[in-house]
Amino acid sequence: MRNYAEFEDRLHAACASRGVSRTAGFVDGRPVFHVSIHPDAAGPPALLIAGTHGDEPAGVEAALQFIERASDAYPRVLFEALPCTNPHGYVHATRENAAGIDLNWVYDREDLPEIRALRDVVAGRRFRFVVDMHEDWESPGYYAYELRRGAPYIGGELSERVSCVCPINHDPVIEGDRAVAGVIHPEPYAERREHRGHGVPVALYEEYTDHLLTSESPTSLPLQTRVDAHLAALTAVIEAHVG
Template structure:
């Protein structure tokens, strides 16, 4: 959730021996989601989203020339829904690639317990231009209070009146030497340590004692009450945790490493979170 910015286990076929379904491709997404972002064609990306098998894609709104879509998997009203987001910052391509790969593979056995709602790319202008901000030169992630940011309006409309089993937000960090995450959870034990253990098979971890100006333990940032209050109402993830979920995880992969490995790490983290919410 940064505010500004100017390998082991090779060839794993799955994210772990206990994996129920989620395949992590050795060569990322062959024949499926393209994870190499050369050119960053948003039209091409959305063509792949709309072609997803067994998923329901719907347009949430239009921002300039770019439509923003949500993808739904599972529609059982008796089951809770998890929210997964990527592409809030346009220069963080592993997030959209990971969301697209998750949607391409389908929810599998997880759909017996959960519905999934995903926003593959919240910032299509930034994605298409390879930049952090949107077309207004606004950092969407920290603009929730603003009424003049169309991407924020889309998020507000999507989550209005809803609760989510968990919210997972994929991000990246160009300065970090390794993977780290933010986690907030009410009522149950956090899963950050389990995520770090699994991700360590794919990426080095950022084990610095201070990350992004906040205390960290083993690559896990748990915002203090003071920091949480400072960010209240501004950051999309903070607002979602305050009003729409009891479990928030924000992952940060290091962009200095190959995109394929970063996507694998994001999917591995997602698997840990999902399995923590299965009955």
């Protein structure tokens, strides 16, 4: 079992000098934390999400390390973060929540505390970009899904930046989608919604942002390599927006 108290301690220590944390909900007595880093920043906010799948710990660790250190480089950006959206899954290393539900495909379920916490954080907001951190147990290298409207994709720069710290998955087709240098620009998800439910990333892209990146690190590599891959991808997205 992973230690949630240790996660909470690190989060609170990091927030002490950089922002504020609050509880957006409770799951089996464990808080779902919502953190605002640089809460007084004037620019449009960004949203970071990690840990939707509890057996993908690199995203949670990357979100923590970003809050602890890397966010210091961008004092003018307000980062809203849900660094561990599935506390039960994180503690027990399960993809699903305690009820066996894959939270990534049930954005329309209003009875789930994890989804209610997310909805509470995004309600009425518009984010300059959203980065959602995941892992893939089968991929030999890093890849990402990028959705963007109204401006060019940044997949090329992103791939180049991540390749400095982590191998890229160069397969021409990843998870059934065409990919170039480890970046997939998926078609609108009507078909997938029909088959798999209302996806969290799609819902966020449809209602709350014009630029969404789903970052996927390869679980077979060392934890810090995967964390560095997520942080490199996040840096590429931030710099595309704030230079």
